[in-house]
Amino acid sequence: MKIKALKIKNFRNIPEADFLFSDKTNIICGRNAQGKTNLMEAVCVAIEKSFRTAKASELLPEEKEKDKAKCEIELSFFSDKYPEKENIIECGVYGGKIVRKINSVSYKEALKLYPQLKTIVFIPEDLYTVKGNPDRRRELTDETADMMNKIHHEREAVYLRALKQKNTFLSGIIDRRVSGDQLIQLSVWNEELAKAGVNVMCGRLKYFKMLCKYTCEYYGELNGAGERLEMEYISSIVKDTDIDLSDTEGVYNIYLERLKGHLDREIAVGHTLVGVHRDDVEFRINGRRAKDYGSQGQIRSIAVALRLAQARMFGEKWGEEPVVILDDVLSELDEKRREFILRHIVNSQVFITGCNDNDFGGIEEACRWKAEKGEFEKIMG
Ligand SMILES: Nc1ncnc2c1ncn2[C@@H]1O[C@H](COP(=O)(O)OP(=O)(O)O)[C@@H](O)[C@H]1O
Ligand SMILES: [Mg+2]
Structure with a gap:
């Protein structure tokens, strides 16, 4: 699958954001605590589930009055098999609940038609799969x-x-x-x-x-x-x-x-x-x-x-x-492992986040955004 567009309203520290993505590589760069992981999480929440929390209420912006802040995510995607048909996921976080629809059909029903909806997420915490509990x-x-x-x-x-x-x-x-x-x-x-x-x-x-x-x-x-x-x-x-x-x-x-x-x-x-x-x-x-x-x-x-x-x-x-997300992991890997991952996911749409420009060394032809205080500015592509 390929994600084409994403609109976010009131998700964690992101008040409002609007994206048109590349089918290939998308880079989100910025200092720590600007909202890069939040953005990746919003994509995952719309498609499937958060990789950080099981509590929907945590996804709402902290500073706004919770019951007034409505979090809404709209994501459009294309299946590789039917590249001419645009599909829309509408996702809302209301209080402690996440409600999703795909092409206006309830998520549970629609999922039978779209089993290919999937993100594979690489995060630094993956190490604990091996050495944690x-x-x-x-x-x-x-x-x-x-x-x-x-x-x-x-x-x-x-x-x-x-x-x-x-x-x-x-x-x-x-x-x-x-x-x-x-x-x-x-x-x-x-x-x-x-x-x-x-x-x-x-x-x-x-x-x-x-x-x-x-x-x-x-x-x-x-x-x-x-x-x-x-x-x-x-x-x-x-x-x-x-x-x-x-x-x-x-x-x-x-x-x-x-x-x-x-x-x-x-x-x-x-x-x-x-x-x-x-x-x-x-x-x-x-x-x-x-x-x-x-x-x-x-x-x-x-x-x-x-x-x-x-x-x-x-x-x-x-x-x-599946869509592949590499959240803040490339900087932790040596040249060999980085090159290995990138070589094995060439057919996927990829999202990469990082703090330094050298986190993205060797990656060409990518759309780039800069993250700052929950806002995203497109700087290339
Ligand atoms: N529910 C929330 N409401 C408002 N801000 C939040 C919420 N959850 C996390 N944040 C803030 O979002 C900021 C960015 O987080 P994150 O996306 O993890 O940063 P990074 O760019 O390093 O990946 C942090 O400062 C964090 O305190
Ligand atoms: Mg992060």
């Missing part, structure tokens, strides 16, 4: 499954709801004397949870192999033949994730047994101890855990390889390149 890595597997199959997101929501309800119930058993009624109730929750957990686990694993394959390939190209990257999904349910995913009943039985096996301890601690909310991904370089032993450079390479792998998977699945 496991929730970031679970998010990576969910995000990847979600872009390949839109149902995954709903399945995740069903799981989290069931988990919350079971945990509320568990933490309610405070005197630790469990009655027969409560045990029956818990086994009902476990069945619900196992059903939902199997869907999430199988959804993640289905695309995890491909993510590994591409990520490891890119990593090898980036860091040379002497280094071998491996990625493993660490499940709290099964030891070996190389299971037959089509045998959902078999996986369900294993999952349920595992939950049952933890019943006593779960009652004692008051929350659910096993399941997809406890899973993780391990990255190993030449057999050693990257989280503990990886150098900064190796971790950066994994982070870059992961995003490129996602972009490639998406392109292969939907027959269209």
